[in-house]
Amino acid sequence: MDTALDLFANVGYDAVPTSRIAREAGVSEGLIFRHFGNKKKLLEAIMASTERRLQEAFAGVIEEDEPAEVVRKVILLPFTIDENEYDFWRLQFKLKWDKEYYNPRLMEPLIQKLTVAFGGLQYRDPELEARFLEQILDTISTQILREGREAALPFRDLVLAKYGLQ
Amino acid sequence: MDTALDLFANVGYDAVPTSRIAREAGVSEGLIFRHFGNKKKLLEAIMASTERRLQEAFAGVIEEDEPAEVVRKVILLPFTIDENEYDFWRLQFKLKWDKEYYNPRLMEPLIQKLTVAFGGLQYRDPELEARFLEQILDTISTQILREGREAALPFRDLVLAKYGLQ
Amino acid sequence: MDTALDLFANVGYDAVPTSRIAREAGVSEGLIFRHFGNKKKLLEAIMASTERRLQEAFAGVIEEDEPAEVVRKVILLPFTIDENEYDFWRLQFKLKWDKEYYNPRLMEPLIQKLTVAFGGLQYRDPELEARFLEQILDTISTQILREGREAALPFRDLVLAKYGLQ
Amino acid sequence: MDTALDLFANVGYDAVPTSRIAREAGVSEGLIFRHFGNKKKLLEAIMASTERRLQEAFAGVIEEDEPAEVVRKVILLPFTIDENEYDFWRLQFKLKWDKEYYNPRLMEPLIQKLTVAFGGLQYRDPELEARFLEQILDTISTQILREGREAALPFRDLVLAKYGLQ
DNA sequence: TATGAATGAGTATTCATTCAT
DNA sequence: GATGAATGAATACTCATTCAT
Numbered sequence: 015m016d017t018a019l020d021l022f023a024n025v026g027y028d029a030v031p032t033s034r035i036a037r038e039a040g041v042s043e044g045l046i047f048r049h050f051g052n053k054k055k056l057l058e059a060i061m062a063s064t065e066r067r068l069q070e071a072f073a074g075v076i077e078e079d080e081p082a083e084v085v086r087k088v089i090l091l092p093f094t095i096d097e098n099e100y101d102f103w104r105l106q107f108k109l110k111w112d113k114e115y116y117n118p119r120l121m122e123p124l125i126q127k128l129t130v131a132f133g134g135l136q137y138r139d140p141e142l143e144a145r146f147l148e149q150i151l152d153t154i155s156t157q158i159l160r161e162g163r164e165a166a167l168p169f170r171d172l173v174l175a176k177y178g179l180q
Numbered sequence: 181m182d183t184a185l186d187l188f189a190n191v192g193y194d195a196v197p198t199s200r201i202a203r204e205a206g207v208s209e210g211l212i213f214r215h216f217g218n219k220k221k222l223l224e225a226i227m228a229s230t231e232r233r234l235q236e237a238f239a240g241v242i243e244e245d246e247p248a249e250v251v252r253k254v255i256l257l258p259f260t261i262d263e264n265e266y267d268f269w270r271l272q273f274k275l276k277w278d279k280e281y282y283n284p285r286l287m288e289p290l291i292q293k294l295t296v297a298f299g300g301l302q303y304r305d306p307e308l309e310a311r312f313l314e315q316i317l318d319t320i321s322t323q324i325l326r327e328g329r330e331a332a333l334p335f336r337d338l339v340l341a342k343y344g345l346q
Numbered sequence: 347m348d349t350a351l352d353l354f355a356n357v358g359y360d361a362v363p364t365s366r367i368a369r370e371a372g373v374s375e376g377l378i379f380r381h382f383g384n385k386k387k388l389l390e391a392i393m394a395s396t397e398r399r400l401q402e403a404f405a406g407v408i409e410e411d412e413p414a415e416v417v418r419k420v421i422l423l424p425f426t427i428d429e430n431e432y433d434f435w436r437l438q439f440k441l442k443w444d445k446e447y448y449n450p451r452l453m454e455p456l457i458q459k460l461t462v463a464f465g466g467l468q469y470r471d472p473e474l475e476a477r478f479l480e481q482i483l484d485t486i487s488t489q490i491l492r493e494g495r496e497a498a499l500p501f502r503d504l505v506l507a508k509y510g511l512q
Numbered sequence: 513m514d515t516a517l518d519l520f521a522n523v524g525y526d527a528v529p530t531s532r533i534a535r536e537a538g539v540s541e542g543l544i545f546r547h548f549g550n551k552k553k554l555l556e557a558i559m560a561s562t563e564r565r566l567q568e569a570f571a572g573v574i575e576e577d578e579p580a581e582v583v584r585k586v587i588l589l590p591f592t593i594d595e596n597e598y599d600f601w602r603l604q605f606k607l608k609w610d611k612e613y614y615n616p617r618l619m620e621p622l623i624q625k626l627t628v629a630f631g632g633l634q635y636r637d638p639e640l641e642a643r644f645l646e647q648i649l650d651t652i653s654t655q656i657l658r659e660g661r662e663a664a665l666p667f668r669d670l671v672l673a674k675y676g677l678q
Numbered sequence: 679t680a681t682g683a684a685t686g687a688g689t690a691t692t693c694a695t696t697c698a699t
Numbered sequence: 700g701a702t703g704a705a706t707g708a709a710t711a712c713t714c715a716t717t718c719a720t
Contacts, residue, residue: 211705217691
């Protein structure tokens with residue numbers, strides 16, 4: 015699964031043959047099918063952890079109750095991703111364009127938490143503001159995944175400033 | 181090329197066989213290769229118009245000189261895309277994750293125009309602000325391409341308001 | 347036809363596409379088919395001159411009547427081939443292994459002339475001797491076509507000596 | 513490999529599609545590529561045994577030390593080829609015209625053995641004589657492969673007689 | 679559990695040939 | 700007479716999947 019994740023994320027699901035996954039993983043090609051049934055189910059097995067990983071990532075935000083802190087923690091969220099998980103998130107972003115794997119529902123808990131926070135901070139349209147910040151997060155995450163954490167630091171500070179934080 | 185663009189954008193370059201492109205285009209498969217040489221060159225032929233299309237899209241902004249108007253026009257830019265070109269831009273966004281086809285240099289003219297504008301508007305770090313707005317553009321464009329123009333209108337107004345416009 | 351001869355002889359009939367023949371000949375691919383009908387007939391058009399070329403090559407021998415001179419001239423025959431015709435004969439030799447194009451009848455005039463000559467020279471089995479010398483000719487021709495005229499000179503002298511000539 | 517050898521030898525490498533090889537061999541086409549990588553490597557796998565087969569064929573000659581016997585055994589060599597190997601040698605002869613597969617070095621051990629033998633027999637230019645006899649071998653082999661063993665017997669006896677043997 | 683040989687449907691690409699101009 | 704766009708059957712090769720061991 016690690017090898018498949020690496021290849022799916024960096025080469026592409028359709029572009030990578032199961033023979034290559036097997037070779038680079040050092041197992042027989044047959045084993046992949048014995049284990050996962052078929053190539054698509056291998057992808058699904060990898061994607062299955064998405065919900066759990068998101069929950070883990072959101073945990074710190076969800077248990078925070080001070081509105082300004084919620085916003086700050088959300089902005090810092092993309093920088094807390096473990097570098098070992100970059101491939102996983104890269105794959106997520108790539109698959110966003112395949113309707114089949116795009117599930118906007120997964121971000122809802124974060125959106126709701128943010129909506130409450132922006133409500134507390136007296137924003138005119140808290141939900142719109144929440145959805146907008148989520149998009150900015152998306153953008154910053156993309157930059158981190160493509161160019162590395164360092165490259166995104168100026169944006170982080172700019173966004174924090176725009177929300178009157180730090 | 182139109183058929184290929186449609187399929188590459190909505191199904192995926194690697195996921196779509198040349199036989200399908202030929203069938204849906206109503207030509208023989210051989211013709212594709214006679215004309216473009218190979219599948220990759222067909223993609224490149226499609227992508228070759230990127231620079232020109234971007235220049236056309238940017239034209240209205242580039243010739244504007246009033247700083248606030250520059251910013252406003254940039255924010256409205258994604259809404260000026262012809263719906264016939266949606267497939268083309270969808271393909272662009274999909275291929276962003278393929279290093280081979282990602283060329284950040286293409287956005288530089290817009291970034292520079294915006295930098296000058298934000299300078300004129302007394303922003304503290306005009307270039308950073310320009311690059312940030314470009315990211316927001318990216319976000320809004322993504323939303324338009326995935327959910328349609330209407331869905332992005334609230335964001336447009338929010339962003340305009342944040343920049344003190346309208 | 348010149349280009350096709352070159353390519354058939356040096357690359358191979360099946361290995362060379364008509365598109366390449368057309369390109370290297372500087373004509374359109376269509377013209378080949380307009381002119382010759384199909385690829386095989388192009389080959390046959392080239393091969394059609396075989397009989398005439400052989401007759402021309404044999405002419406000097408046929409009109410010779412002195413037995414020893416006949417043998418000598420036959421031995422020297424491979425060295426009289428015009429270098430411009432090497433491709434043609436290379437093609438002949440290559441096609442010898444295709445039953446379809448192998449026509450042993452063509453050598454009969456030479457064999458008969460040699461048989462008479464060896465008869466006059468009191469050889470025990472003139473026809474066998476004639477057929478044997480023809481094979482040696484074949485061998486020397488092969489060497490000339492593959493390594494050049496110079497490389498075959500020692501053999502020529504050896505064979506002349508073996509037949510008590512020069 | 514047996515089927516491929518048969519077809520390459522009797523139809524031609526370029527003229528025979530891998531699909532036909534697979535069909536006549538009773539295996540799937542994919543297996544050919546799984547096993548040999550590509551068509552050319554299949555040919556090379558067949559040709560790889562050339563050196564060994566030649567050594568086996570030469571063995572009887574190499575261990576002979578009596579000069580006249582060496583010459584006799586060389587002349588008889590083409591008649592000792594197992595009929596099961598005719599396809600293999602036919603392929604060799606066909607490929608002689610492809611520079612890529614023509615390796616004159618392989619005959620050197622035989623040439624050297626013959627050179628020594630002709631030296632012992634007081635021939636004026638032993639090496640030239642050796643190379644000439646090799647050519648005659650080539651001629652006789654060609655005849656055997658094309659017309660069968662019987663057809664070449666008269667030549668065998670003629671050549672033996674010319675070298676004062678039998 | 680794990681392998682690796684085997685498969686057959688598919689995939690990009692080639693090629694001889696046709697045809698309208 | 701000559702072109703070049705177009706074709707479709709074929710061709711080498713790939714790939715997900717199966718299966719006996």
